[in-house]
Amino acid sequence: QVQLQESGPGLVKPSETLSLTCAVSGYSISSGYYWGWIRQPPGKGLEWIGSIYHSGSTYYNPSLKSRVTISVDTSKNQFSLKLSSVTAADTAVYYCARLNTVTSPFDYWGQGTLVTVSS
Amino acid sequence: EIVMTQSPATLSVSPGERATLSCRASQSVSSNLAWYQQKPGQAPRLLIYGASTRATGIPARFSGSGSGTEFTLTISSLQSEDFAVYYCQQYNNWPPSMYTFGQGTKLEIK
Numbered sequence: 001q002v003q004l005q006e007s008g009p010g011l012v013k014p015s016e017t018l019s020l021t022c023a024v025s026g027y028s029i030s031s032g033y034y035w036g037w038i039r040q041p042p043g044k045g046l047e048w049i050g051s052i053y054h055s056g057s058t059y060y061n062p063s064l065k066s067r068v069t070i071s072v073d074t075s076k077n078q079f080s081l082k083l084s085s086v087t088a089a090d091t092a093v094y095y096c097a098r099l100n101t102v103t104s105p106f107d108y109w110g111q112g113t114l115v116t117v118s119s
Numbered sequence: 120e121i122v123m124t125q126s127p128a129t130l131s132v133s134p135g136e137r138a139t140l141s142c143r144a145s146q147s148v149s150s151n152l153a154w155y156q157q158k159p160g161q162a163p164r165l166l167i168y169g170a171s172t173r174a175t176g177i178p179a180r181f182s183g184s185g186s187g188t189e190f191t192l193t194i195s196s197l198q199s200e201d202f203a204v205y206y207c208q209q210y211n212n213w214p215p216s217m218y219t220f221g222q223g224t225k226l227e228i229k
């Protein structure tokens with residue numbers, strides 16, 4: 001059974017960089033699949049942030065592309081998200097998830113982690 | 120960007136009755152449409168993909184239909200555990216890949 005677990009600081013100051021990691025268990029990232037980040041502001045809907053293939057190819061939401069970096073570390077079986085120059089609008093629950101292919105739904109999700117942007 | 124619009128925003132239905140949720144895409148997404156269920160404090164759970172295929176372990180009372188721009192999620196006989204928020208998502212916009220979600224429909228007990 002594939003399991004994903006997000007980790008990282010729950011509080012980030014405005015203008016700083018948000019950094020999260022998603023640890024994957026039950027499956028080797030290097031074997032394939034795509035991996036993604038989705039966020040959900042409190043009380044609001046879901047927004048795709050970006051995705052990465054195990055080879056390192058990345059795809060970002062155009063509205064966030066200038067501030068987002070997603071990377072993969074196959075040796076640790078995890079992938080990461082960095083979002084720079086954060087503001088209060090970036091306060092959200094951040095989820096990591098898996099996609100079978102680039103045109104697939106998100107079939108496995110982490111439990112999510114709340115990141116608050118505040119001084 | 121493909122905009123996904125769900126209706127209604129809130130749906131009040133009694134247990135045992137049928138619920139019908141709608142999702143419309145601003146342009147054709149073929150059958151590349153998924154439905155998710157989200158309960159408070161939990162991650163979304165994949166229910167339907169390919170517009171009409173139930174994900175592993177999803178009860179048969181959940182069914183999806185539609186293609187192109189109009190989609191429907193039907194829950195045939197509502198159980199207490201079905202009251203939640205439901206999101207549709209398109210995954211057709213490739214290249215470049217740009218996944219978009221609807222704003223959600225809250226299914227509440229009448």
